[in-house]
Amino acid sequence: MAFKVLVTDTMQLGDKTYPHLEVDYREGIAREELLEIVAHYDAIITRSRTQVDETLIRAAARLKVIGRGGVGVDNIDIAAASRRGILVLNAPESNNVSAAELTIALMLCAARGVSRSDRLIRAGKWDRKFLGREVKGATLGIIGLGRIGSLVSRRAQGLGMQVLAYDPYISRQRAVDLKVELFDDLAEMLRRANFLTVHTPLTEETSGMIGDAELALLPEGAVVVNAARGGIIQEEALVRALDAGKLFAAGLDVFVLEPPAADHPLLGRDDVVLTAHLGANTAEAQARVGAEILERTALALNGDLSRGA
Numbered sequence: 157m158a159f160k161v162l163v164t165d166t167m168q169l170g171d172k173t174y175p176h177l178e179v180d181y182r183e184g185i186a187r188e189e190l191l192e193i194v195a196h197y198d199a200i201i202t203r204s205r206t207q208v209d210e211t212l213i214r215a216a217a218r219l220k221v222i223g224r225g226g227v228g229v230d231n232i233d234i235a236a237a238s239r240r241g242i243l244v245l246n247a248p249e250s251n252n253v254s255a256a257e258l259t260i261a262l263m264l265c266a267a268r269g270v271s272r273s274d275r276l277i278r279a280g281k282w283d284r285k286f287l288g289r290e291v292k293g294a295t296l297g298i299i300g301l302g303r304i305g306s307l308v309s310r311r312a313q314g315l316g317m318q319v320l321a322y323d324p325y326i327s328r329q330r331a332v333d334l335k336v337e338l339f340d341d342l343a344e345m346l347r348r349a350n351f352l353t354v355h356t357p358l359t360e361e362t363s364g365m366i367g368d369a370e371l372a373l374l375p376e377g378a379v380v381v382n383a384a385r386g387g388i389i390q391e392e393a394l395v396r397a398l399d400a401g402k403l404f405a406a407g408l409d410v411f412v413l414e415p416p417a418a419d420h421p422l423l424g425r426d427d428v429v430l431t432a433h434l435g436a437n438t439a440e441a442q443a444r445v446g447a448e449i450l451e452r453t454a455l456a457l458n459g460d461l462s463r464g465a
């Protein structure tokens with residue numbers, strides 16, 4: 157008997173086939189239909205669009221595996237899955253480089269007004285008065301020095317930046333190896349960070365961890381980037397800090413609500429560069445993500461949990 161797998165979000169699954177797997181690819185499936193059909197599946201594979209909450213998990217009578225094609229599992233109710241004995245898998249290594257590269261892109265675009273200039277030229281305006289900021293010699297504060305934070309640190313050092321980090325869960329040796337100055341106190345790091353980027357998961361602890369008080373500690377004219385999860389940096393606080401001229405610019409790939417509402421205060425600003433949660437969206441990363449999560453799901457369904465988990 158084949159295991160039935162439902163893929164609910166955009167995913168490149170690759171050419172490899174698994175004899176005991178029957179895969180239904182339903183990219184973008186609506187919530188109502190998903191709730192109706194999920195009971196027929198042994199596994200579902202998602203990205204960040206699908207909310208795998210308690211209601212969905214309850215409706216999924218024969219579900220054994222939830223596969224997350226990517227890193228963050230904040231859209232999955234892990235407690236509800238555990239209560240049902242459902243295994244939650246992700247693909248933690250596959251899209252890190254792409255996410256780190258987009259972070260650097262957002263930082264440079266924000267510092268140099270790239271989107272602003274692009275918009276003005278298209279509107280027939282040739283504005284050469286804009287003055288950006290060099291990153292060479294500036295400090296970059298990284299919150300969360302895990303896989304992506306580490307890749308960002310190396311790339312920023314390649315640009316001549318001095319890298320600072322706050323991550324209470326890594327060893328001091330890890331920071332030494334990365335040639336990064338590690339801070340025990342977030343406030344102390346923020347006071348020194350000309351550029352700030354966050355690379356933590358979205359958890360109760362990190363949700364809203366950068367608000368008015370934290371942004372106020374940054375040096376005048378700092379640039380802030382969030383390519384991790386919407387809400388780690390409070391959006392309203394970010395708008396206030398930009399309005400006050402405290403921040404020079406910001407770059408965001410992620411939002412509290414995705415897509416953000418048309419009247420979202422960040423959307424009309426020239427000093428903000430925005431991308432549509434594209435951190436993992438490269439051909440290379442997506443080929444790796446799809447293949448990895450499908451293989452892990454197949455292994456887990458076939459009982460090889462040591463390799464699947």
Ligand code: NAD
Nearest residue numbers: 227228255300301302303304323325356357383384435436
């Ligand atoms: P990771 O687990 O390797 O690293 C996360 C780091 O954050 C860890 O070192 C951890 O110790 C640290 N951390 C946790 N709580 C913290 C806190 N309160 N303060 C400071 N540091 C804290 O994860 P990763 O692969 O680097 O990915 C990080 C996040 O990036 C993911 O959870 C995901 O939400 C996001 N992400 C976004 C995209 C995108 O498309 N924009 C792509 C991939 C990942």
Ligand code: MLT
Nearest residue numbers: 203204225226227228436
């Ligand atoms: C992730 O956590 O991996 C990102 O949100 C990217 C994605 O979902 O594709």
